[in-house]
Amino acid sequence: MRALLAHPWTARIGPPVLAVACAALLGAALVAALGQNPFGLAGRVWGEATRYHGLRDDAAYVIAYATPLIFTGLGVAIAFRAGMFNIGGQGQVMIGGILCGFVGWKLAAWPAWALVPACFAAAAAGGAAWASIAGALRAWRGSHEVIVTIMLNVLAVALTETLAGGRWKSGAGMMSQLPDVGPGARLPRLGAWPEGSTSVVPVLGIPVFPAHVPANAAIFLALACCVAAWAWLWRTTRGFELRATGLGPEAARAAGIPPRTTLLIAMALSGALAGLAATDLVMGQKGTWRQDDGLAFAGQAFIGIAVALMGQNHPAGIVPAALLFGALQRLAFLLSGVPKDLVFILQAAVILFVVCGNEIFRRALSRRRAA
Amino acid sequence: MAAAVEMVGIEKRFPRVVANVGVNLVVEEGEIHALAGENGAGKSTLMKILCGLHAPDAGVVRIFGREVTDFRPAAAIAAGIGMVHQHFMQVPTLTVAENVVLGEEPRRGPFFDRRRAEERVAELGSRFGLPVDPRARIEDLPVGLQQRVEILKVLARGARVLILDEPTAVLTPQESESLYATLRSLKSQGRTVIFISHKLREVRAAADRLTVLRRGRTVGTVPIGEVDEAKIAEMMIGRPVLFEIEKTPAAPAGAVLEVRDLAGGRLRGVTFDVRAGEIVGVAGVEGNGQSELVEILSGLRQAGSGTARLRGRELSRAGPAAWFEAGLGVIPEDRNLRGLIGEMSVADNLILGRHRQPRYSRAGIVAGAARDADAAGLVERFDIRPADPRAEAESLSGGNRQKVVVARELSRVPGLLVAAHPTRGVDVGAIEFIHRSILAERARGAAVLLVSSELPEILALADRILVLCGGAIAGEVRGAEATERGLGVLMTGGAPA
Numbered sequence: 001m002r003a004l005l006a007h008p009w010t011a012r013i014g015p016p017v018l019a020v021a022c023a024a025l026l027g028a029a030l031v032a033a034l035g036q037n038p039f040g041l042a043g044r045v046w047g048e049a050t051r052y053h054g055l056r057d058d059a060a061y062v063i064a065y066a067t068p069l070i071f072t073g074l075g076v077a078i079a080f081r082a083g084m085f086n087i088g089g090q091g092q093v094m095i096g097g098i099l100c101g102f103v104g105w106k107l108a109a110w111p112a113w114a115l116v117p118a119c120f121a122a123a124a125a126g127g128a129a130w131a132s133i134a135g136a137l138r139a140w141r142g143s144h145e146v147i148v149t150i151m152l153n154v155l156a157v158a159l160t161e162t163l164a165g166g167r168w169k170s171g172a173g174m175m176s177q178l179p180d181v182g183p184g185a186r187l188p189r190l191g192a193w194p195e196g197s198t199s200v201v202p203v204l205g206i207p208v209f210p211a212h213v214p215a216n217a218a219i220f221l222a223l224a225c226c227v228a229a230w231a232w233l234w235r236t237t238r239g240f241e242l243r244a245t246g247l248g249p250e251a252a253r254a255a256g257i258p259p260r261t262t263l264l265i266a267m268a269l270s271g272a273l274a275g276l277a278a279t280d281l282v283m284g285q286k287g288t289w290r291q292d293d294g295l296a297f298a299g300q301a302f303i304g305i306a307v308a309l310m311g312q313n314h315p316a317g318i319v320p321a322a323l324l325f326g327a328l329q330r331l332a333f334l335l336s337g338v339p340k341d342l343v344f345i346l347q348a349a350v351i352l353f354v355v356c357g358n359e360i361f362r363r364a365l366s367r368r369r370a371a
Numbered sequence: 372m373a374a375a376v377e378m379v380g381i382e383k384r385f386p387r388v389v390a391n392v393g394v395n396l397v398v399e400e401g402e403i404h405a406l407a408g409e410n411g412a413g414k415s416t417l418m419k420i421l422c423g424l425h426a427p428d429a430g431v432v433r434i435f436g437r438e439v440t441d442f443r444p445a446a447a448i449a450a451g452i453g454m455v456h457q458h459f460m461q462v463p464t465l466t467v468a469e470n471v472v473l474g475e476e477p478r479r480g481p482f483f484d485r486r487r488a489e490e491r492v493a494e495l496g497s498r499f500g501l502p503v504d505p506r507a508r509i510e511d512l513p514v515g516l517q518q519r520v521e522i523l524k525v526l527a528r529g530a531r532v533l534i535l536d537e538p539t540a541v542l543t544p545q546e547s548e549s550l551y552a553t554l555r556s557l558k559s560q561g562r563t564v565i566f567i568s569h570k571l572r573e574v575r576a577a578a579d580r581l582t583v584l585r586r587g588r589t590v591g592t593v594p595i596g597e598v599d600e601a602k603i604a605e606m607m608i609g610r611p612v613l614f615e616i617e618k619t620p621a622a623p624a625g626a627v628l629e630v631r632d633l634a635g636g637r638l639r640g641v642t643f644d645v646r647a648g649e650i651v652g653v654a655g656v657e658g659n660g661q662s663e664l665v666e667i668l669s670g671l672r673q674a675g676s677g678t679a680r681l682r683g684r685e686l687s688r689a690g691p692a693a694w695f696e697a698g699l700g701v702i703p704e705d706r707n708l709r710g711l712i713g714e715m716s717v718a719d720n721l722i723l724g725r726h727r728q729p730r731y732s733r734a735g736i737v738a739g740a741a742r743d744a745d746a747a748g749l750v751e752r753f754d755i756r757p758a759d760p761r762a763e764a765e766s767l768s769g770g771n772r773q774k775v776v777v778a779r780e781l782s783r784v785p786g787l788l789v790a791a792h793p794t795r796g797v798d799v800g801a802i803e804f805i806h807r808s809i810l811a812e813r814a815r816g817a818a819v820l821l822v823s824s825e826l827p828e829i830l831a832l833a834d835r836i837l838v839l840c841g842g843a844i845a846g847e848v849r850g851a852e853a854t855e856r857g858l859g860v861l862m863t864g865g866a867p868a
């Protein structure tokens with residue numbers, strides 16, 4: 001038990017696990033306070049969840065909801081590892097998204113093998129450029145990135161609206177929307193892959209995903225980004241410099257690590273990951289950039305902050321954290337007889353408990369190694 | 372009468388290390404008790420148990436005869452224990468009085484009663500012979516006075532036993548003198564003092580009794596009159612220690628570092644050379660430009676004017692990377708802030724700053740195998756404990772952290788070694804080792820600039836000594852001809868004898 005408590009992983013995995021447990025208890029208490037039996041509600045949710053295709057629908061929805069959260073969570077985590085708080089995911093997703101849609105439209109004739117990477121690059125570049133503004137201001141002018149990224153969010157909404165409703169607008173309709181991307185830019189849905197298959201993908205002969213669920217191949221890009229982010233942070237020299245700068249800015253500077261470049265790189269990467277989230281919407285779901293969809297989708301970036309926190313800013317933690325928050329979003333559709341706000345309360349409770357849990361574990365540890 | 376503090380059979384284990392095993396310590400009321408031992412011997416851990424920062428795994432603690440059952444800081448304070456932390460817990464922008472009463476402020480109605488706070492601090496100060504201006508802001512005070520405020524704070528909370536962990540590590544010799552005078556006056560008022568120190572001379576001068584720890588165990592407790600420095604060192608290390616290291620005459624070659632009219636901050640124009648194969652010592656009362664000199668010479672501060680050439684390259688306004696490129700190795704003044712990253716492993720810290728060298732970075736990828744192999748080698752060569760390169764730097768004892776910094780910088784094979792207080796907080800055995808290493812650097816042909824507030828250290832190592840006073844060089848003395856007295860006169864602005 002002692003050894004278990006002292007194990008370095010305990011401090012990392014402990015808080016999120018405890019937080020989920022506490023949030024569940026709180027949720028049950030709330031349900032009871034509303035005059036309902038929590039077990040009865042759980043039973044109804046389970047019944048609802050398994051009604052049509054068993055849990056397949058739910059699993060597919062959870063993956064669909066988790067996809068953008070993985071991207072934005074990773075983005076927040078990278079900036080955080082360098083000692084910065086990037087809360088501009090919203091703006092970075094929007095700029096990345098509109099550029100992704102623009103490239104997919106302008107180069108619509110390109111074949112998939114060329115157009116897919118081009119659209120990925122556009123999304124990443126858009127997010128990176130937008131975040132770099134905050135990074136550069138922080139590095140060279142000392143402006144706080146939180147303030148700057150908030151303002152950049154507002155600016156991004158205005159800028160995308162101007163473009164999608166103006167120069168780049170499609171047709172004469174009322175909608176602020178770009179023309180559709182070329183077919184080569186579409187990411188296949190998990191439920192219709194390989195192409196031409198019916199409502200479910202046969203994986204090892206087992207029917208898996210229903211085709212009507214928006215889960216798409218962007219999830220593979222998200223997972224690849226996790227692996228890449230991990231490898232970059234912990235296996236490359238630059239990644240080492242970024243972590244060193246985050247953990248000991250003065251010592252890193254004294255060791256000759258250029259503080260400004262490092263901050264800029266961290267912000268650019270953070271923004272690139274956030275921007276890539278838009279590939280899920282533009283290439284995987286809608287096939288175009290539509291302003292109102294984009295605005296709603298980019299709001300996910302704020303949940304990305306919670307995902308990063310919950311995942312302890314580690315790629316391997318971010319995936320389960322994103323799945324958890326995806327599951328909570330799915331839960332909203334399955335609830336009956338209680339207000340859907342319960343889901344928001346649960347989300348908030350998880351976040352709160354993780355923050356408290358981290359702090360408690362940190363104090364417990366620093367008590368052991370106090371100065 | 373019960374002893375002030377009685378610790379029996381104390382045991383404390385950390386995940387990878389046993390810090391204390393069967394430690395016994397008895398401190399009588401009204402004595403000044405010194406605690407000595409090698410780096411990592413478990414001194415700080417033992418004191419943290421006493422003041423409620425750690426709970427022991429086994430053993431009994433009695434304070435004034437009462438057994439402690441609740442190991443928390445609040446309980447320790449209530450029992451009369453007061454810890455003067457090495458990293459002062461103060462709010463720099465508040466005044467002395469505000470800091471001292473923080474947490475139990477006197478009030479008038481709902482408001483903070485500033486006047487009563489100031490009176491109380493002045494009263495405490497005069498009662499214990501610790502004068503400070505209650506209205507001064509902490510950030511404006513020198514370290515010695517900040518420490519005094521910390522002591523006042525502890526006294527204000529009614530401490531009967533004061534614990535000081537390496538209180539003089541960051542003090543000038545003059546400030547140390549006055550600290551020990553303070554401790555004696557506290558003793559005369561019936562307070563009990565326990566202090567940890569690696570400076571055996573001070574231990575001899577200030578303590579009544581001494582307890583030595585080695586590798587987590589008590590070696591023994593002796594009245595100070597019965598031991599001399601050599602004996603203490605032997606108790607600590609388990610073998611005789613050579614205080615006098617034999618030093619061959621220097622054979623300096625061409626200038627490696629050429630400094631001309633260099634100014635910046637408190638440094639007001641200094642000119643000197645450091646040649647290959649010589650050690651130039653910089654002596655002076657702290658705050659006379661040493662910090663600025665070290666910062667400029669390691670690229671952390673841009674010079675206001677003047678030039679500094681390292682192997683011919685003008686770098687007075689360059690950053691750290693350019694200095695390292697030109698062949699610098701530097702042991703910085705503040706190892707916790709600038710020398711190490713606490714939450715990284717010892718192995719990572721050992722390559723910090725060298726991580727771009729081809730040996731550790733192949734096509735931008737960290738060469739983990741080379742890093743780990745070299746770390747294991749350095750940990751062994753420099754006797755860093757625990758001998759575990761994966762341990763977080765933060766979990767190391769103070770002296771072992773310093774060894775990590777020294778190990779890394781020497782492994783750069785520097786052309787110029789700038790060493791600022793290289794033996795601050797390290798034990799006698801390690802001091803001997805670090806001094807030998809610096810001499811070995813000289814023998815190898817490195818130029819060494821040694822900045823230290825320890826005159827014996829400078830006298831033991833330096834071939835030439837520059838004395839800084841008021842940001843300028845007040846005099847230069849050949850190492851062989853220097854005496855502590857002579858340097859002292861120069862340091863305080865007197866004419867050379």
Ligand SMILES: Nc1ncnc2c1ncn2[C@@H]1O[C@H](COP(=O)(O)OP(=O)(O)OP(=O)(O)O)[C@@H](O)[C@H]1O
Nearest residue numbers: 368369385390410411412413414415416768769770
């Ligand atoms: N929180 C901790 N976690 C793990 N190991 C620790 C922790 N605190 C101390 N240690 C280990 O316990 C041992 C004793 O450390 P301690 O700080 O008591 O030494 P010390 O005698 O004060 O040394 P120094 O003179 O260098 O300050 C060391 O090996 C140290 O690495």
Ligand SMILES: [Mg+2]
Nearest residue numbers: 414415768769
């Ligand atoms: Mg210590």
